[in-house]
Amino acid sequence: MEKKILDRLINDNKNAFYVFDSDKLKERIGFLRKHLPEDVELCYAVKANPFISKELEDIVERFEICSPGEADICCELEIDSSKMVISGVYKTPEVIEEMVRKADFSGIFTAESLTQYRQLCELSERYDQKLTVLLRLTNDSQFGMNDEDIIDIISKRTEYKNIYIKGIQYFSGTQKTSIKRFKRELEQLDKFLIKLHEEYGFDADELEYGTGFPVSYFEGENSDDSELIDGFSELLKNMTYKANIVLELGRSIAACCGTYYTHIVDIKQNKGINYALIDGGMHHIVYFGQHMAMKKPYFSIVGKEINDDDKLWTICGSLCSMNDIVVKQVPLADIEIGDVLCFENTGAYCMTEGISLLLSRDIPGIYIVRNENELYKVRDSFETKNINTPKYERIC
Numbered sequence: 001m002e003k004k005i006l007d008r009l010i011n012d013n014k015n016a017f018y019v020f021d022s023d024k025l026k027e028r029i030g031f032l033r034k035h036l037p038e039d040v041e042l043c044y045a046v047k048a049n050p051f052i053s054k055e056l057e058d059i060v061e062r063f064e065i066c067s068p069g070e071a072d073i074c075c076e077l078e079i080d081s082s083k084m085v086i087s088g089v090y091k092t093p094e095v096i097e098e099m100v101r102k103a104d105f106s107g108i109f110t111a112e113s114l115t116q117y118r119q120l121c122e123l124s125e126r127y128d129q130k131l132t133v134l135l136r137l138t139n140d141s142q143f144g145m146n147d148e149d150i151i152d153i154i155s156k157r158t159e160y161k162n163i164y165i166k167g168i169q170y171f172s173g174t175q176k177t178s179i180k181r182f183k184r185e186l187e188q189l190d191k192f193l194i195k196l197h198e199e200y201g202f203d204a205d206e207l208e209y210g211t212g213f214p215v216s217y218f219e220g221e222n223s224d225d226s227e228l229i230d231g232f233s234e235l236l237k238n239m240t241y242k243a244n245i246v247l248e249l250g251r252s253i254a255a256c257c258g259t260y261y262t263h264i265v266d267i268k269q270n271k272g273i274n275y276a277l278i279d280g281g282m283h284h285i286v287y288f289g290q291h292m293a294m295k296k297p298y299f300s301i302v303g304k305e306i307n308d309d310d311k312l313w314t315i316c317g318s319l320c321s322m323n324d325i326v327v328k329q330v331p332l333a334d335i336e337i338g339d340v341l342c343f344e345n346t347g348a349y350c351m352t353e354g355i356s357l358l359l360s361r362d363i364p365g366i367y368i369v370r371n372e373n374e375l376y377k378v379r380d381s382f383e384t385k386n387i388n389t390p391k392y393e394r395i396c
């Protein structure tokens, strides 16, 4: 982003705000494609950051949508339904029915339970609509189904002529760093797909796999994930069963494009500790793995060098919670009220996972920058006090 764009944003925003950089997003997709086998497709998990979905429209093959709200957002952005995977542990029956009824909906549905599968079968018959389904295999959590349930569905698959079972979906978890674990999972999935072929005559066309590739949020961590992704790609190439592979990624795509800006609004020393208070805080910056600022996130001070000094600072948010510590005991020289801090890698989950209604503070504005100097506001900053104000309406 050009300096004049940042200057303008700082000038226009008296409170915290996020900037998502579309160019960084494109670079990241390019990086992933360079390190993954050529024919692997990418599916963006919208939950990681709905605000960048449009930026990704032409550079990923799919969007994983986990709620009616996410579906509405993608429809509003005019993302083609053929790119949508309607996923989620609970699918609101009325919303699914509405999608099935629409003759022009051509997305994929995941079935996460026998109930969900039966519902899809029943709707496909009632509306005489062809539906494409991925069966979600559990990762030993509340998500997906046991392999026996999937086998049961596969064995009886000819009962429903309108259902096309495209393959299997599997989500590994998030922040997965162990190549051994990927190896174990992919070997199990490979075996399972071969078993479905050999014993049940079912050829899965697709494996949609949520890898949970990690993002480095803190100083001292390895921020180069190329080795892990190269290793993972080798594992994919070694699979015996050849299905179309779709990787479902959220934070690994989104995190790097985001920066969060927040102002220092007060400075004090309490019992020998130097505190800088910011107008944002932990309701806006959520880093997976952070607790009470035990780890140091990547951050800078706009327009100033971070010079190590004897003076240590603890940076705290404005939530009136003792937990609201963002950075602990860092050496910073010359900070003052009005300085703007910039936190990196805040493009995934930060803007939605924070406890945004606590204290009825404002929700930050969100901007997208394209081509270094094209600036778009995609959400105004807004007050939450209306949501938290009781409005009495006598019911009886």
Ligand SMILES: Cc1ncc(COP(=O)(O)O)c(C=O)c1O
Pocket (backbone or CB within 6 Å): 045, 048, 064, 087, 171, 173, 174, 175, 210, 211, 212, 213, 248, 249, 250, 251, 252
């Ligand atoms: C089914 C599914 N796919 C993909 C993701 C994205 O995970 P991550 O952001 O770690 O890539 C999630 C996250 O919860 C998920 O539940």
